[in-house]
Amino acid sequence: MDEEIYKQNILDHYKHPHNKGIFSPCSIKQDGKNVSCGDSLVLYLNIGNGVVEDVSFEGDGCAISQAAASMLTDKVKGMSVENIKLLTPGDIYTMLGITISPGRTKCALLAYGTLCTAIKNYEKLLDH
Amino acid sequence: MHNTFEHIKKDFPVLKDNTFAYLDTAATSQTPQSVIDAISDYYTNYRASIHRGLYPVAEKATQEYEKARERVAEFIHAGTDEVIFTAGATASSNMLVYALENTFDLQEGDEIVISITEHHASIVPLQEFARRKKLVMKYIPLANNFELDYNKAAELITERTKIVSVMLASNVLGTIHDISKIVALGHKVGAIVISDATAAVGHIPVDVHHLGVDFLYFSGHKICGPTGIGVLYGKKERLNSLYPGFFGGSMIDVVEKDRATWADDISRFEAGTSNIAGVIGLAAAVTYLEDIGGTKAIHSIVADLVEYAMQELKKIEGLTVYVEADVRKNTGIVSFTIDGIHPHDIAQIAGQNNVAIRAGHHCAMPLIEELGLSATARMSLYFYNTKNDVDRLILSLQKAVKTFK
Ligand SMILES: Cc1ncc(COP(=O)(O)O)c(C=O)c1O
Numbered sequence: 215m216d217e218e219i220y221k222q223n224i225l226d227h228y229k230h231p232h233n234k235g236i237f238s239p240c241s242i243k244q245d246g247k248n249v250s251c252g253d254s255l256v257l258y259l260n261i262g263n264g265v266v267e268d269v270s271f272e273g274d275g276c277a278i279s280q281a282a283a284s285m286l287t288d289k290v291k292g293m294s295v296e297n298i299k300l301l302t303p304g305d306i307y308t309m310l311g312i313t314i315s316p317g318r319t320k321c322a323l324l325a326y327g328t329l330c331t332a333i334k335n336y337e338k339l340l341d342h
Numbered sequence: 343m344h345n346t347f348e349h350i351k352k353d354f355p356v357l358k359d360n361t362f363a364y365l366d367t368a369a370t371s372q373t374p375q376s377v378i379d380a381i382s383d384y385y386t387n388y389r390a391s392i393h394r395g396l397y398p399v400a401e402k403a404t405q406e407y408e409k410a411r412e413r414v415a416e417f418i419h420a421g422t423d424e425v426i427f428t429a430g431a432t433a434s435s436n437m438l439v440y441a442l443e444n445t446f447d448l449q450e451g452d453e454i455v456i457s458i459t460e461h462h463a464s465i466v467p468l469q470e471f472a473r474r475k476k477l478v479m480k481y482i483p484l485a486n487n488f489e490l491d492y493n494k495a496a497e498l499i500t501e502r503t504k505i506v507s508v509m510l511a512s513n514v515l516g517t518i519h520d521i522s523k524i525v526a527l528g529h530k531v532g533a534i535v536i537s538d539a540t541a542a543v544g545h546i547p548v549d550v551h552h553l554g555v556d557f558l559y560f561s562g563h564k565i566c567g568p569t570g571i572g573v574l575y576g577k578k579e580r581l582n583s584l585y586p587g588f589f590g591g592s593m594i595d596v597v598e599k600d601r602a603t604w605a606d607d608i609s610r611f612e613a614g615t616s617n618i619a620g621v622i623g624l625a626a627a628v629t630y631l632e633d634i635g636g637t638k639a640i641h642s643i644v645a646d647l648v649e650y651a652m653q654e655l656k657k658i659e660g661l662t663v664y665v666e667a668d669v670r671k672n673t674g675i676v677s678f679t680i681d682g683i684h685p686h687d688i689a690q691i692a693g694q695n696n697v698a699i700r701a702g703h704h705c706a707m708p709l710i711e712e713l714g715l716s717a718t719a720r721m722s723l724y725f726y727n728t729k730n731d732v733d734r735l736i737l738s739l740q741k742a743v744k745t746f747k
Pocket residue numbers: 368369430431432433461463464509511512513538539540541561563705
């Protein structure tokens with residue numbers, strides 16, 4: 215049988231997510247969706263001096279996608295935009311600490327993908 | 343029946359592993375050995391292109407191909423000149439819609455009425471047609487008990503309606519729709535009536551003339567046939583005046599530099615080299631289904647399993663079913679959700695226990711949204727399933743509930 219993916223820390227983050235909620239105003243609000251399984255996510259970021267000062271999310275979806283959002287928001291709080299841009303999918307898998315099967319990569323990377331889009335859109339805003 | 347239920351699994355190589363509970367037939371069915379053998383026989387012994395070769399194996403291939411058409415036509419009570427082989431339900435739907443666009447001069451504001459339960463394979467080609475021609479799409483909603491609201495259908499289908507498309511059975515709710523009723527409403531206003539029978543064929547007896555539809559389609563891989571093969575049925579009078587929707591070799595009469603004319607038989611709808619092995623495999627699947635007792639017997643086995651599953655699912659805390667509860671009107675599908683556990687997580691835990699179910703929107707997003715959900719877990723049953731398969735799923739669900747408590 216496969217390694218257990220519903221490890222205690224995943225379940226804890228799913229049942230008691232960190233940084234969950236809406237805040238406004240915020241520097242950037244970004245929607246993310248994983249339509250094939252029906253996971254949805256909204257990220258709210260406040261960025262000042264190139265650093266993520268605060269971050270939260272709202273969402274609805276499977277344990278993997280929601281736990282990943284909870285853990286990732288913890289991770290990027292206080293992180294510089296430049297360092298966030300260096301994050302890779304591999305970092306997300308390491309953070310989750312479980313083996314992600316091909317069928318679950320979209321779930322695992324939903325928060326990460328949404329964050330990448332958010333940062334891109336934020337930088338576009340700055341350019342204008 | 344030449345088989346009792348316990349023995350039926352032995353016909354399916356994949357199902358010989360009795361720790362594997364396959365409850366995902368609505369996605370694709372499993373393949374009996376006889377179908378694998380028929381495909382293999384073609385590739386091993388008489389592979390050739392059809393309709394042209396003047397040597398023995400080509401003649402044999404052509405014969406088997408046309409025999410297959412007879413077999414499949416009989417299965418849905420159609421004429422052999424009414425059965426078109428395609429690459430599957432999706433290909434049937436796209437080709438049909440394009441053919442209709444080529445044939446009829448629909449005007450801005452003309453209406454297409456379909457049901458809210460339709461599969462994306464039915465919705466999207468029509469939606470694209472509507473976009474190109476500025477047509478209006480209208481949806482027949484659900485009534486209580488996950489049936490279609492036939493009163494609303496009667497209101498929606500009007501003189502402006504040119505095309506009506508309602509699936510014969512829902513791949514999410516299992517509901518068998520009253521297509522004859524829809525046909526009566528559609529034909530009263532002169533509309534063309536289409537039915538996606540993908541979730542119904544192989545589960546219940548299908549008689550196209552009794553249903554009265556103008557067009558009907560399905561995929562071979564949901565009824566024990568190979569992937570990449572499907573059928574588009576068209577009523578003879580309709581096909582006679584239907585302009586083709588797919589062009590190339592094999593479907594023409596004469597090709598000149600700037601124009602072409604079409605073959606005068608069914609081959610005008612089968613452009614290119616067909617999936618010959620697929621057609622032969624599909625016919626073998628139909629033969630298999632009839633050998634084990636036919637669709638009536640299959641439906642009664644499946645109905646018993648649905649009844650059992652519904653009773654057992656009651657044991658699971660926080661579980662809600664979205665299902666046609668009258669098992670005689672259900673094609674073997676039970677969709678459900680469990681409070682606090684996302685369907686994807688349910689399916690993953692089942693999968694870890696070697697129980698195959700599906701989670702998601704099942705290619706019916708408008709329906710899932712109508713139900714107020716983002717996804718369901720779905721078990722789908724076929725004649726090769728047993729109560730033991732259901733029990734294994736129930737055990738997995740209990741595990742899931744415990745994990746997420
Ligand atoms: C009701 C229904 N219609 C159409 C399809 C599309 O079939 P295919 O993917 O074989 O073209 C499916 C299967 O996914 C289905 O369940």
